[in-house]
Amino acid sequence: MATPDVRPYDALLLVSFGGPEGPDDVLPFLENVTRGRGIPRERLEEVGEHYHLFGGRSPINDQCRALLAEIRHDLEGAGIDLPVYWGNRNWDPYLAGTVAQMAEDGVTRAACFVTSAYSSWSSCRQYRENLYDALAPLGGDAGPAAAPLRLDKLRHYFNHPGFVEPVSDAVLAALQQLPEAVREAARLVFVTHSIPTSMSATSGDPGREWEQGSGYVAQHLDIARAVSAKVAAETGVDHRHDLVYCSRSGPPQVPWLEPDVNDHLEQLATSGTESVVIVPVGFVSDHMEVVYDLDTEALETCERVGLPAARAATAGTDPRFVAMVRDLLLERAAVERGEEVARVAEGEIGALWDVCPVDCCANPRAEGGQRPALCGRDA
Numbered sequence: 408m409a410t411p412d413v414r415p416y417d418a419l420l421l422v423s424f425g426g427p428e429g430p431d432d433v434l435p436f437l438e439n440v441t442r443g444r445g446i447p448r449e450r451l452e453e454v455g456e457h458y459h460l461f462g463g464r465s466p467i468n469d470q471c472r473a474l475l476a477e478i479r480h481d482l483e484g485a486g487i488d489l490p491v492y493w494g495n496r497n498w499d500p501y502l503a504g505t506v507a508q509m510a511e512d513g514v515t516r517a518a519c520f521v522t523s524a525y526s527s528w529s530s531c532r533q534y535r536e537n538l539y540d541a542l543a544p545l546g547g548d549a550g551p552a553a554a555p556l557r558l559d560k561l562r563h564y565f566n567h568p569g570f571v572e573p574v575s576d577a578v579l580a581a582l583q584q585l586p587e588a589v590r591e592a593a594r595l596v597f598v599t600h601s602i603p604t605s606m607s608a609t610s611g612d613p614g615r616e617w618e619q620g621s622g623y624v625a626q627h628l629d630i631a632r633a634v635s636a637k638v639a640a641e642t643g644v645d646h647r648h649d650l651v652y653c654s655r656s657g658p659p660q661v662p663w664l665e666p667d668v669n670d671h672l673e674q675l676a677t678s679g680t681e682s683v684v685i686v687p688v689g690f691v692s693d694h695m696e697v698v699y700d701l702d703t704e705a706l707e708t709c710e711r712v713g714l715p716a717a718r719a720a721t722a723g724t725d726p727r728f729v730a731m732v733r734d735l736l737l738e739r740a741a742v743e744r745g746e747e748v749a750r751v752a753e754g755e756i757g758a759l760w761d762v763c764p765v766d767c768c769a770n771p772r773a774e775g776g777q778r779p780a781l782c783g784r785d786a
């Protein structure tokens with residue numbers, strides 16, 4: 408078999424959120440995340456406690472290290488000799504340091520894989536701003552265009568089979584964990600990170616008519632239906648499903664996406680639902696939101712209201728998810744060489760853009776215009 412062609416890329420960059428690695432890191436990490444956001448002090452202290460319950464260490468960095476190792480292994484197995492770098496928004500290794508190192512190593516063009524699958528300012532455009540901030544200093548006064556390397560963000564993958572299939576299999580496995588007597592009646596409760604409704608309204612391509620007026624919500628609804636259909640095809644049972652939200656933050660007077668997962672679980676118990684599978688479809692691995700907000704808090708809620716529950720695994724380092732990174736890299740490389748490519752996608756929305764449209768995922772709180780960002784038509 409011929410070696411896959413990765414030209415014009417000479418590196419891959421894993422872009423993630425970052426998290427504290429020990430108790431002393433928790434406060435500075437939270438300050439990094441929330442600088443200038445008007446998050447109430449009490450909320451920060453509360454979230455700090457979640458981290459301290461786990462020894463002050465977020466699971467996210469180790470999950471990135473594991474994913475990095477698997478990506479390298481997978482590329483090597485496919486005969487692709489490509490350096491793989493890692494940089495975060497909020498914690499060491501910071502993107503700025505990593506991108507400077509890449510330039511020093513002679514990288515000229517890198518494909519960026521972000522550990523966030525959906526559109527919104529928090530989950531897409533803010534990462535593009537972070538890439539700009541990391542690259543801009545290397546171009547001096549002339550800005551990022553004069554930098555010795557170029558960064559391209561790989562397309563959204565919430566609907567790529569490499570993500571949808573592991574999630575569907577995880578739901579099937581979680582169903583098996585429920586007592587047999589209540590299994591058939593199980594409701595699939597898909598959960599993602601809540602965001603302010605103002606941010607939801609600007610998510611995705613503003614030129615497109617998104618279900619419920621939100622790219623973020625529409626993309627989650629699409630994959631929730633695709634996963635539910637796969638589960639039904641496998642089990643012969645058409646489980647009902649919902650999309651709900653966790654990890655609400657911000658001041659109480661600012662509206663965020665609802666319902667909250669805990670309120671929803673209580674409501675389900677009250678209205679006679681016999682069991683649930685909690686599906687953290689908004690997260691690619693077991694982040695703090697999953698191990699605290701779902702495994703600790705939401706499962707406690709289920710316990711309290713007597714609702715049998717199982718939590719479906721996240722994609723993590725599932726070989727199909729790891730292979731998806733390679734697939735997205737090769738697909739984009741072919742696009743950049745001007746070749747025709749097949750762009751796989753499940754659900755109804757279809758494969759999304761390579762380069763974000765103008766005003767995509769605008770920050771609703773930006774004063775005096777959007778911050779500069781890479782990887783968009785307006786870049």
Ligand SMILES: CC1=C(CCC(=O)O)c2cc3nc(cc4[nH]c(cc5[nH]c(cc1n2)c(C)c5CCC(=O)O)c(CCC(=O)O)c4C)C(CCC(=O)O)=C3C
Pocket residue numbers: 424425426427437440441444446450451454465466467522523524527529530600601602603654655656657689693694695696
């Ligand atoms: C959409 C979205 C994702 C998914 C996309 C993606 O993955 O990027 C995500 C991921 C994550 N969020 C994380 C942690 C935090 N997020 C916070 C705050 C916020 N998140 C928001 C949104 C999102 N966040 C928003 C709108 C805020 C309010 C601040 C603001 O308006 O901009 C805060 C501050 C405390 C608080 O306010 O709760 C923390 C500590 C971690 C690390 C977890 C770990 O350690 O394992 C991860 C992966």
Ligand SMILES: [Fe+2]
Pocket residue numbers: 600
């Ligand atoms: Fe967050």
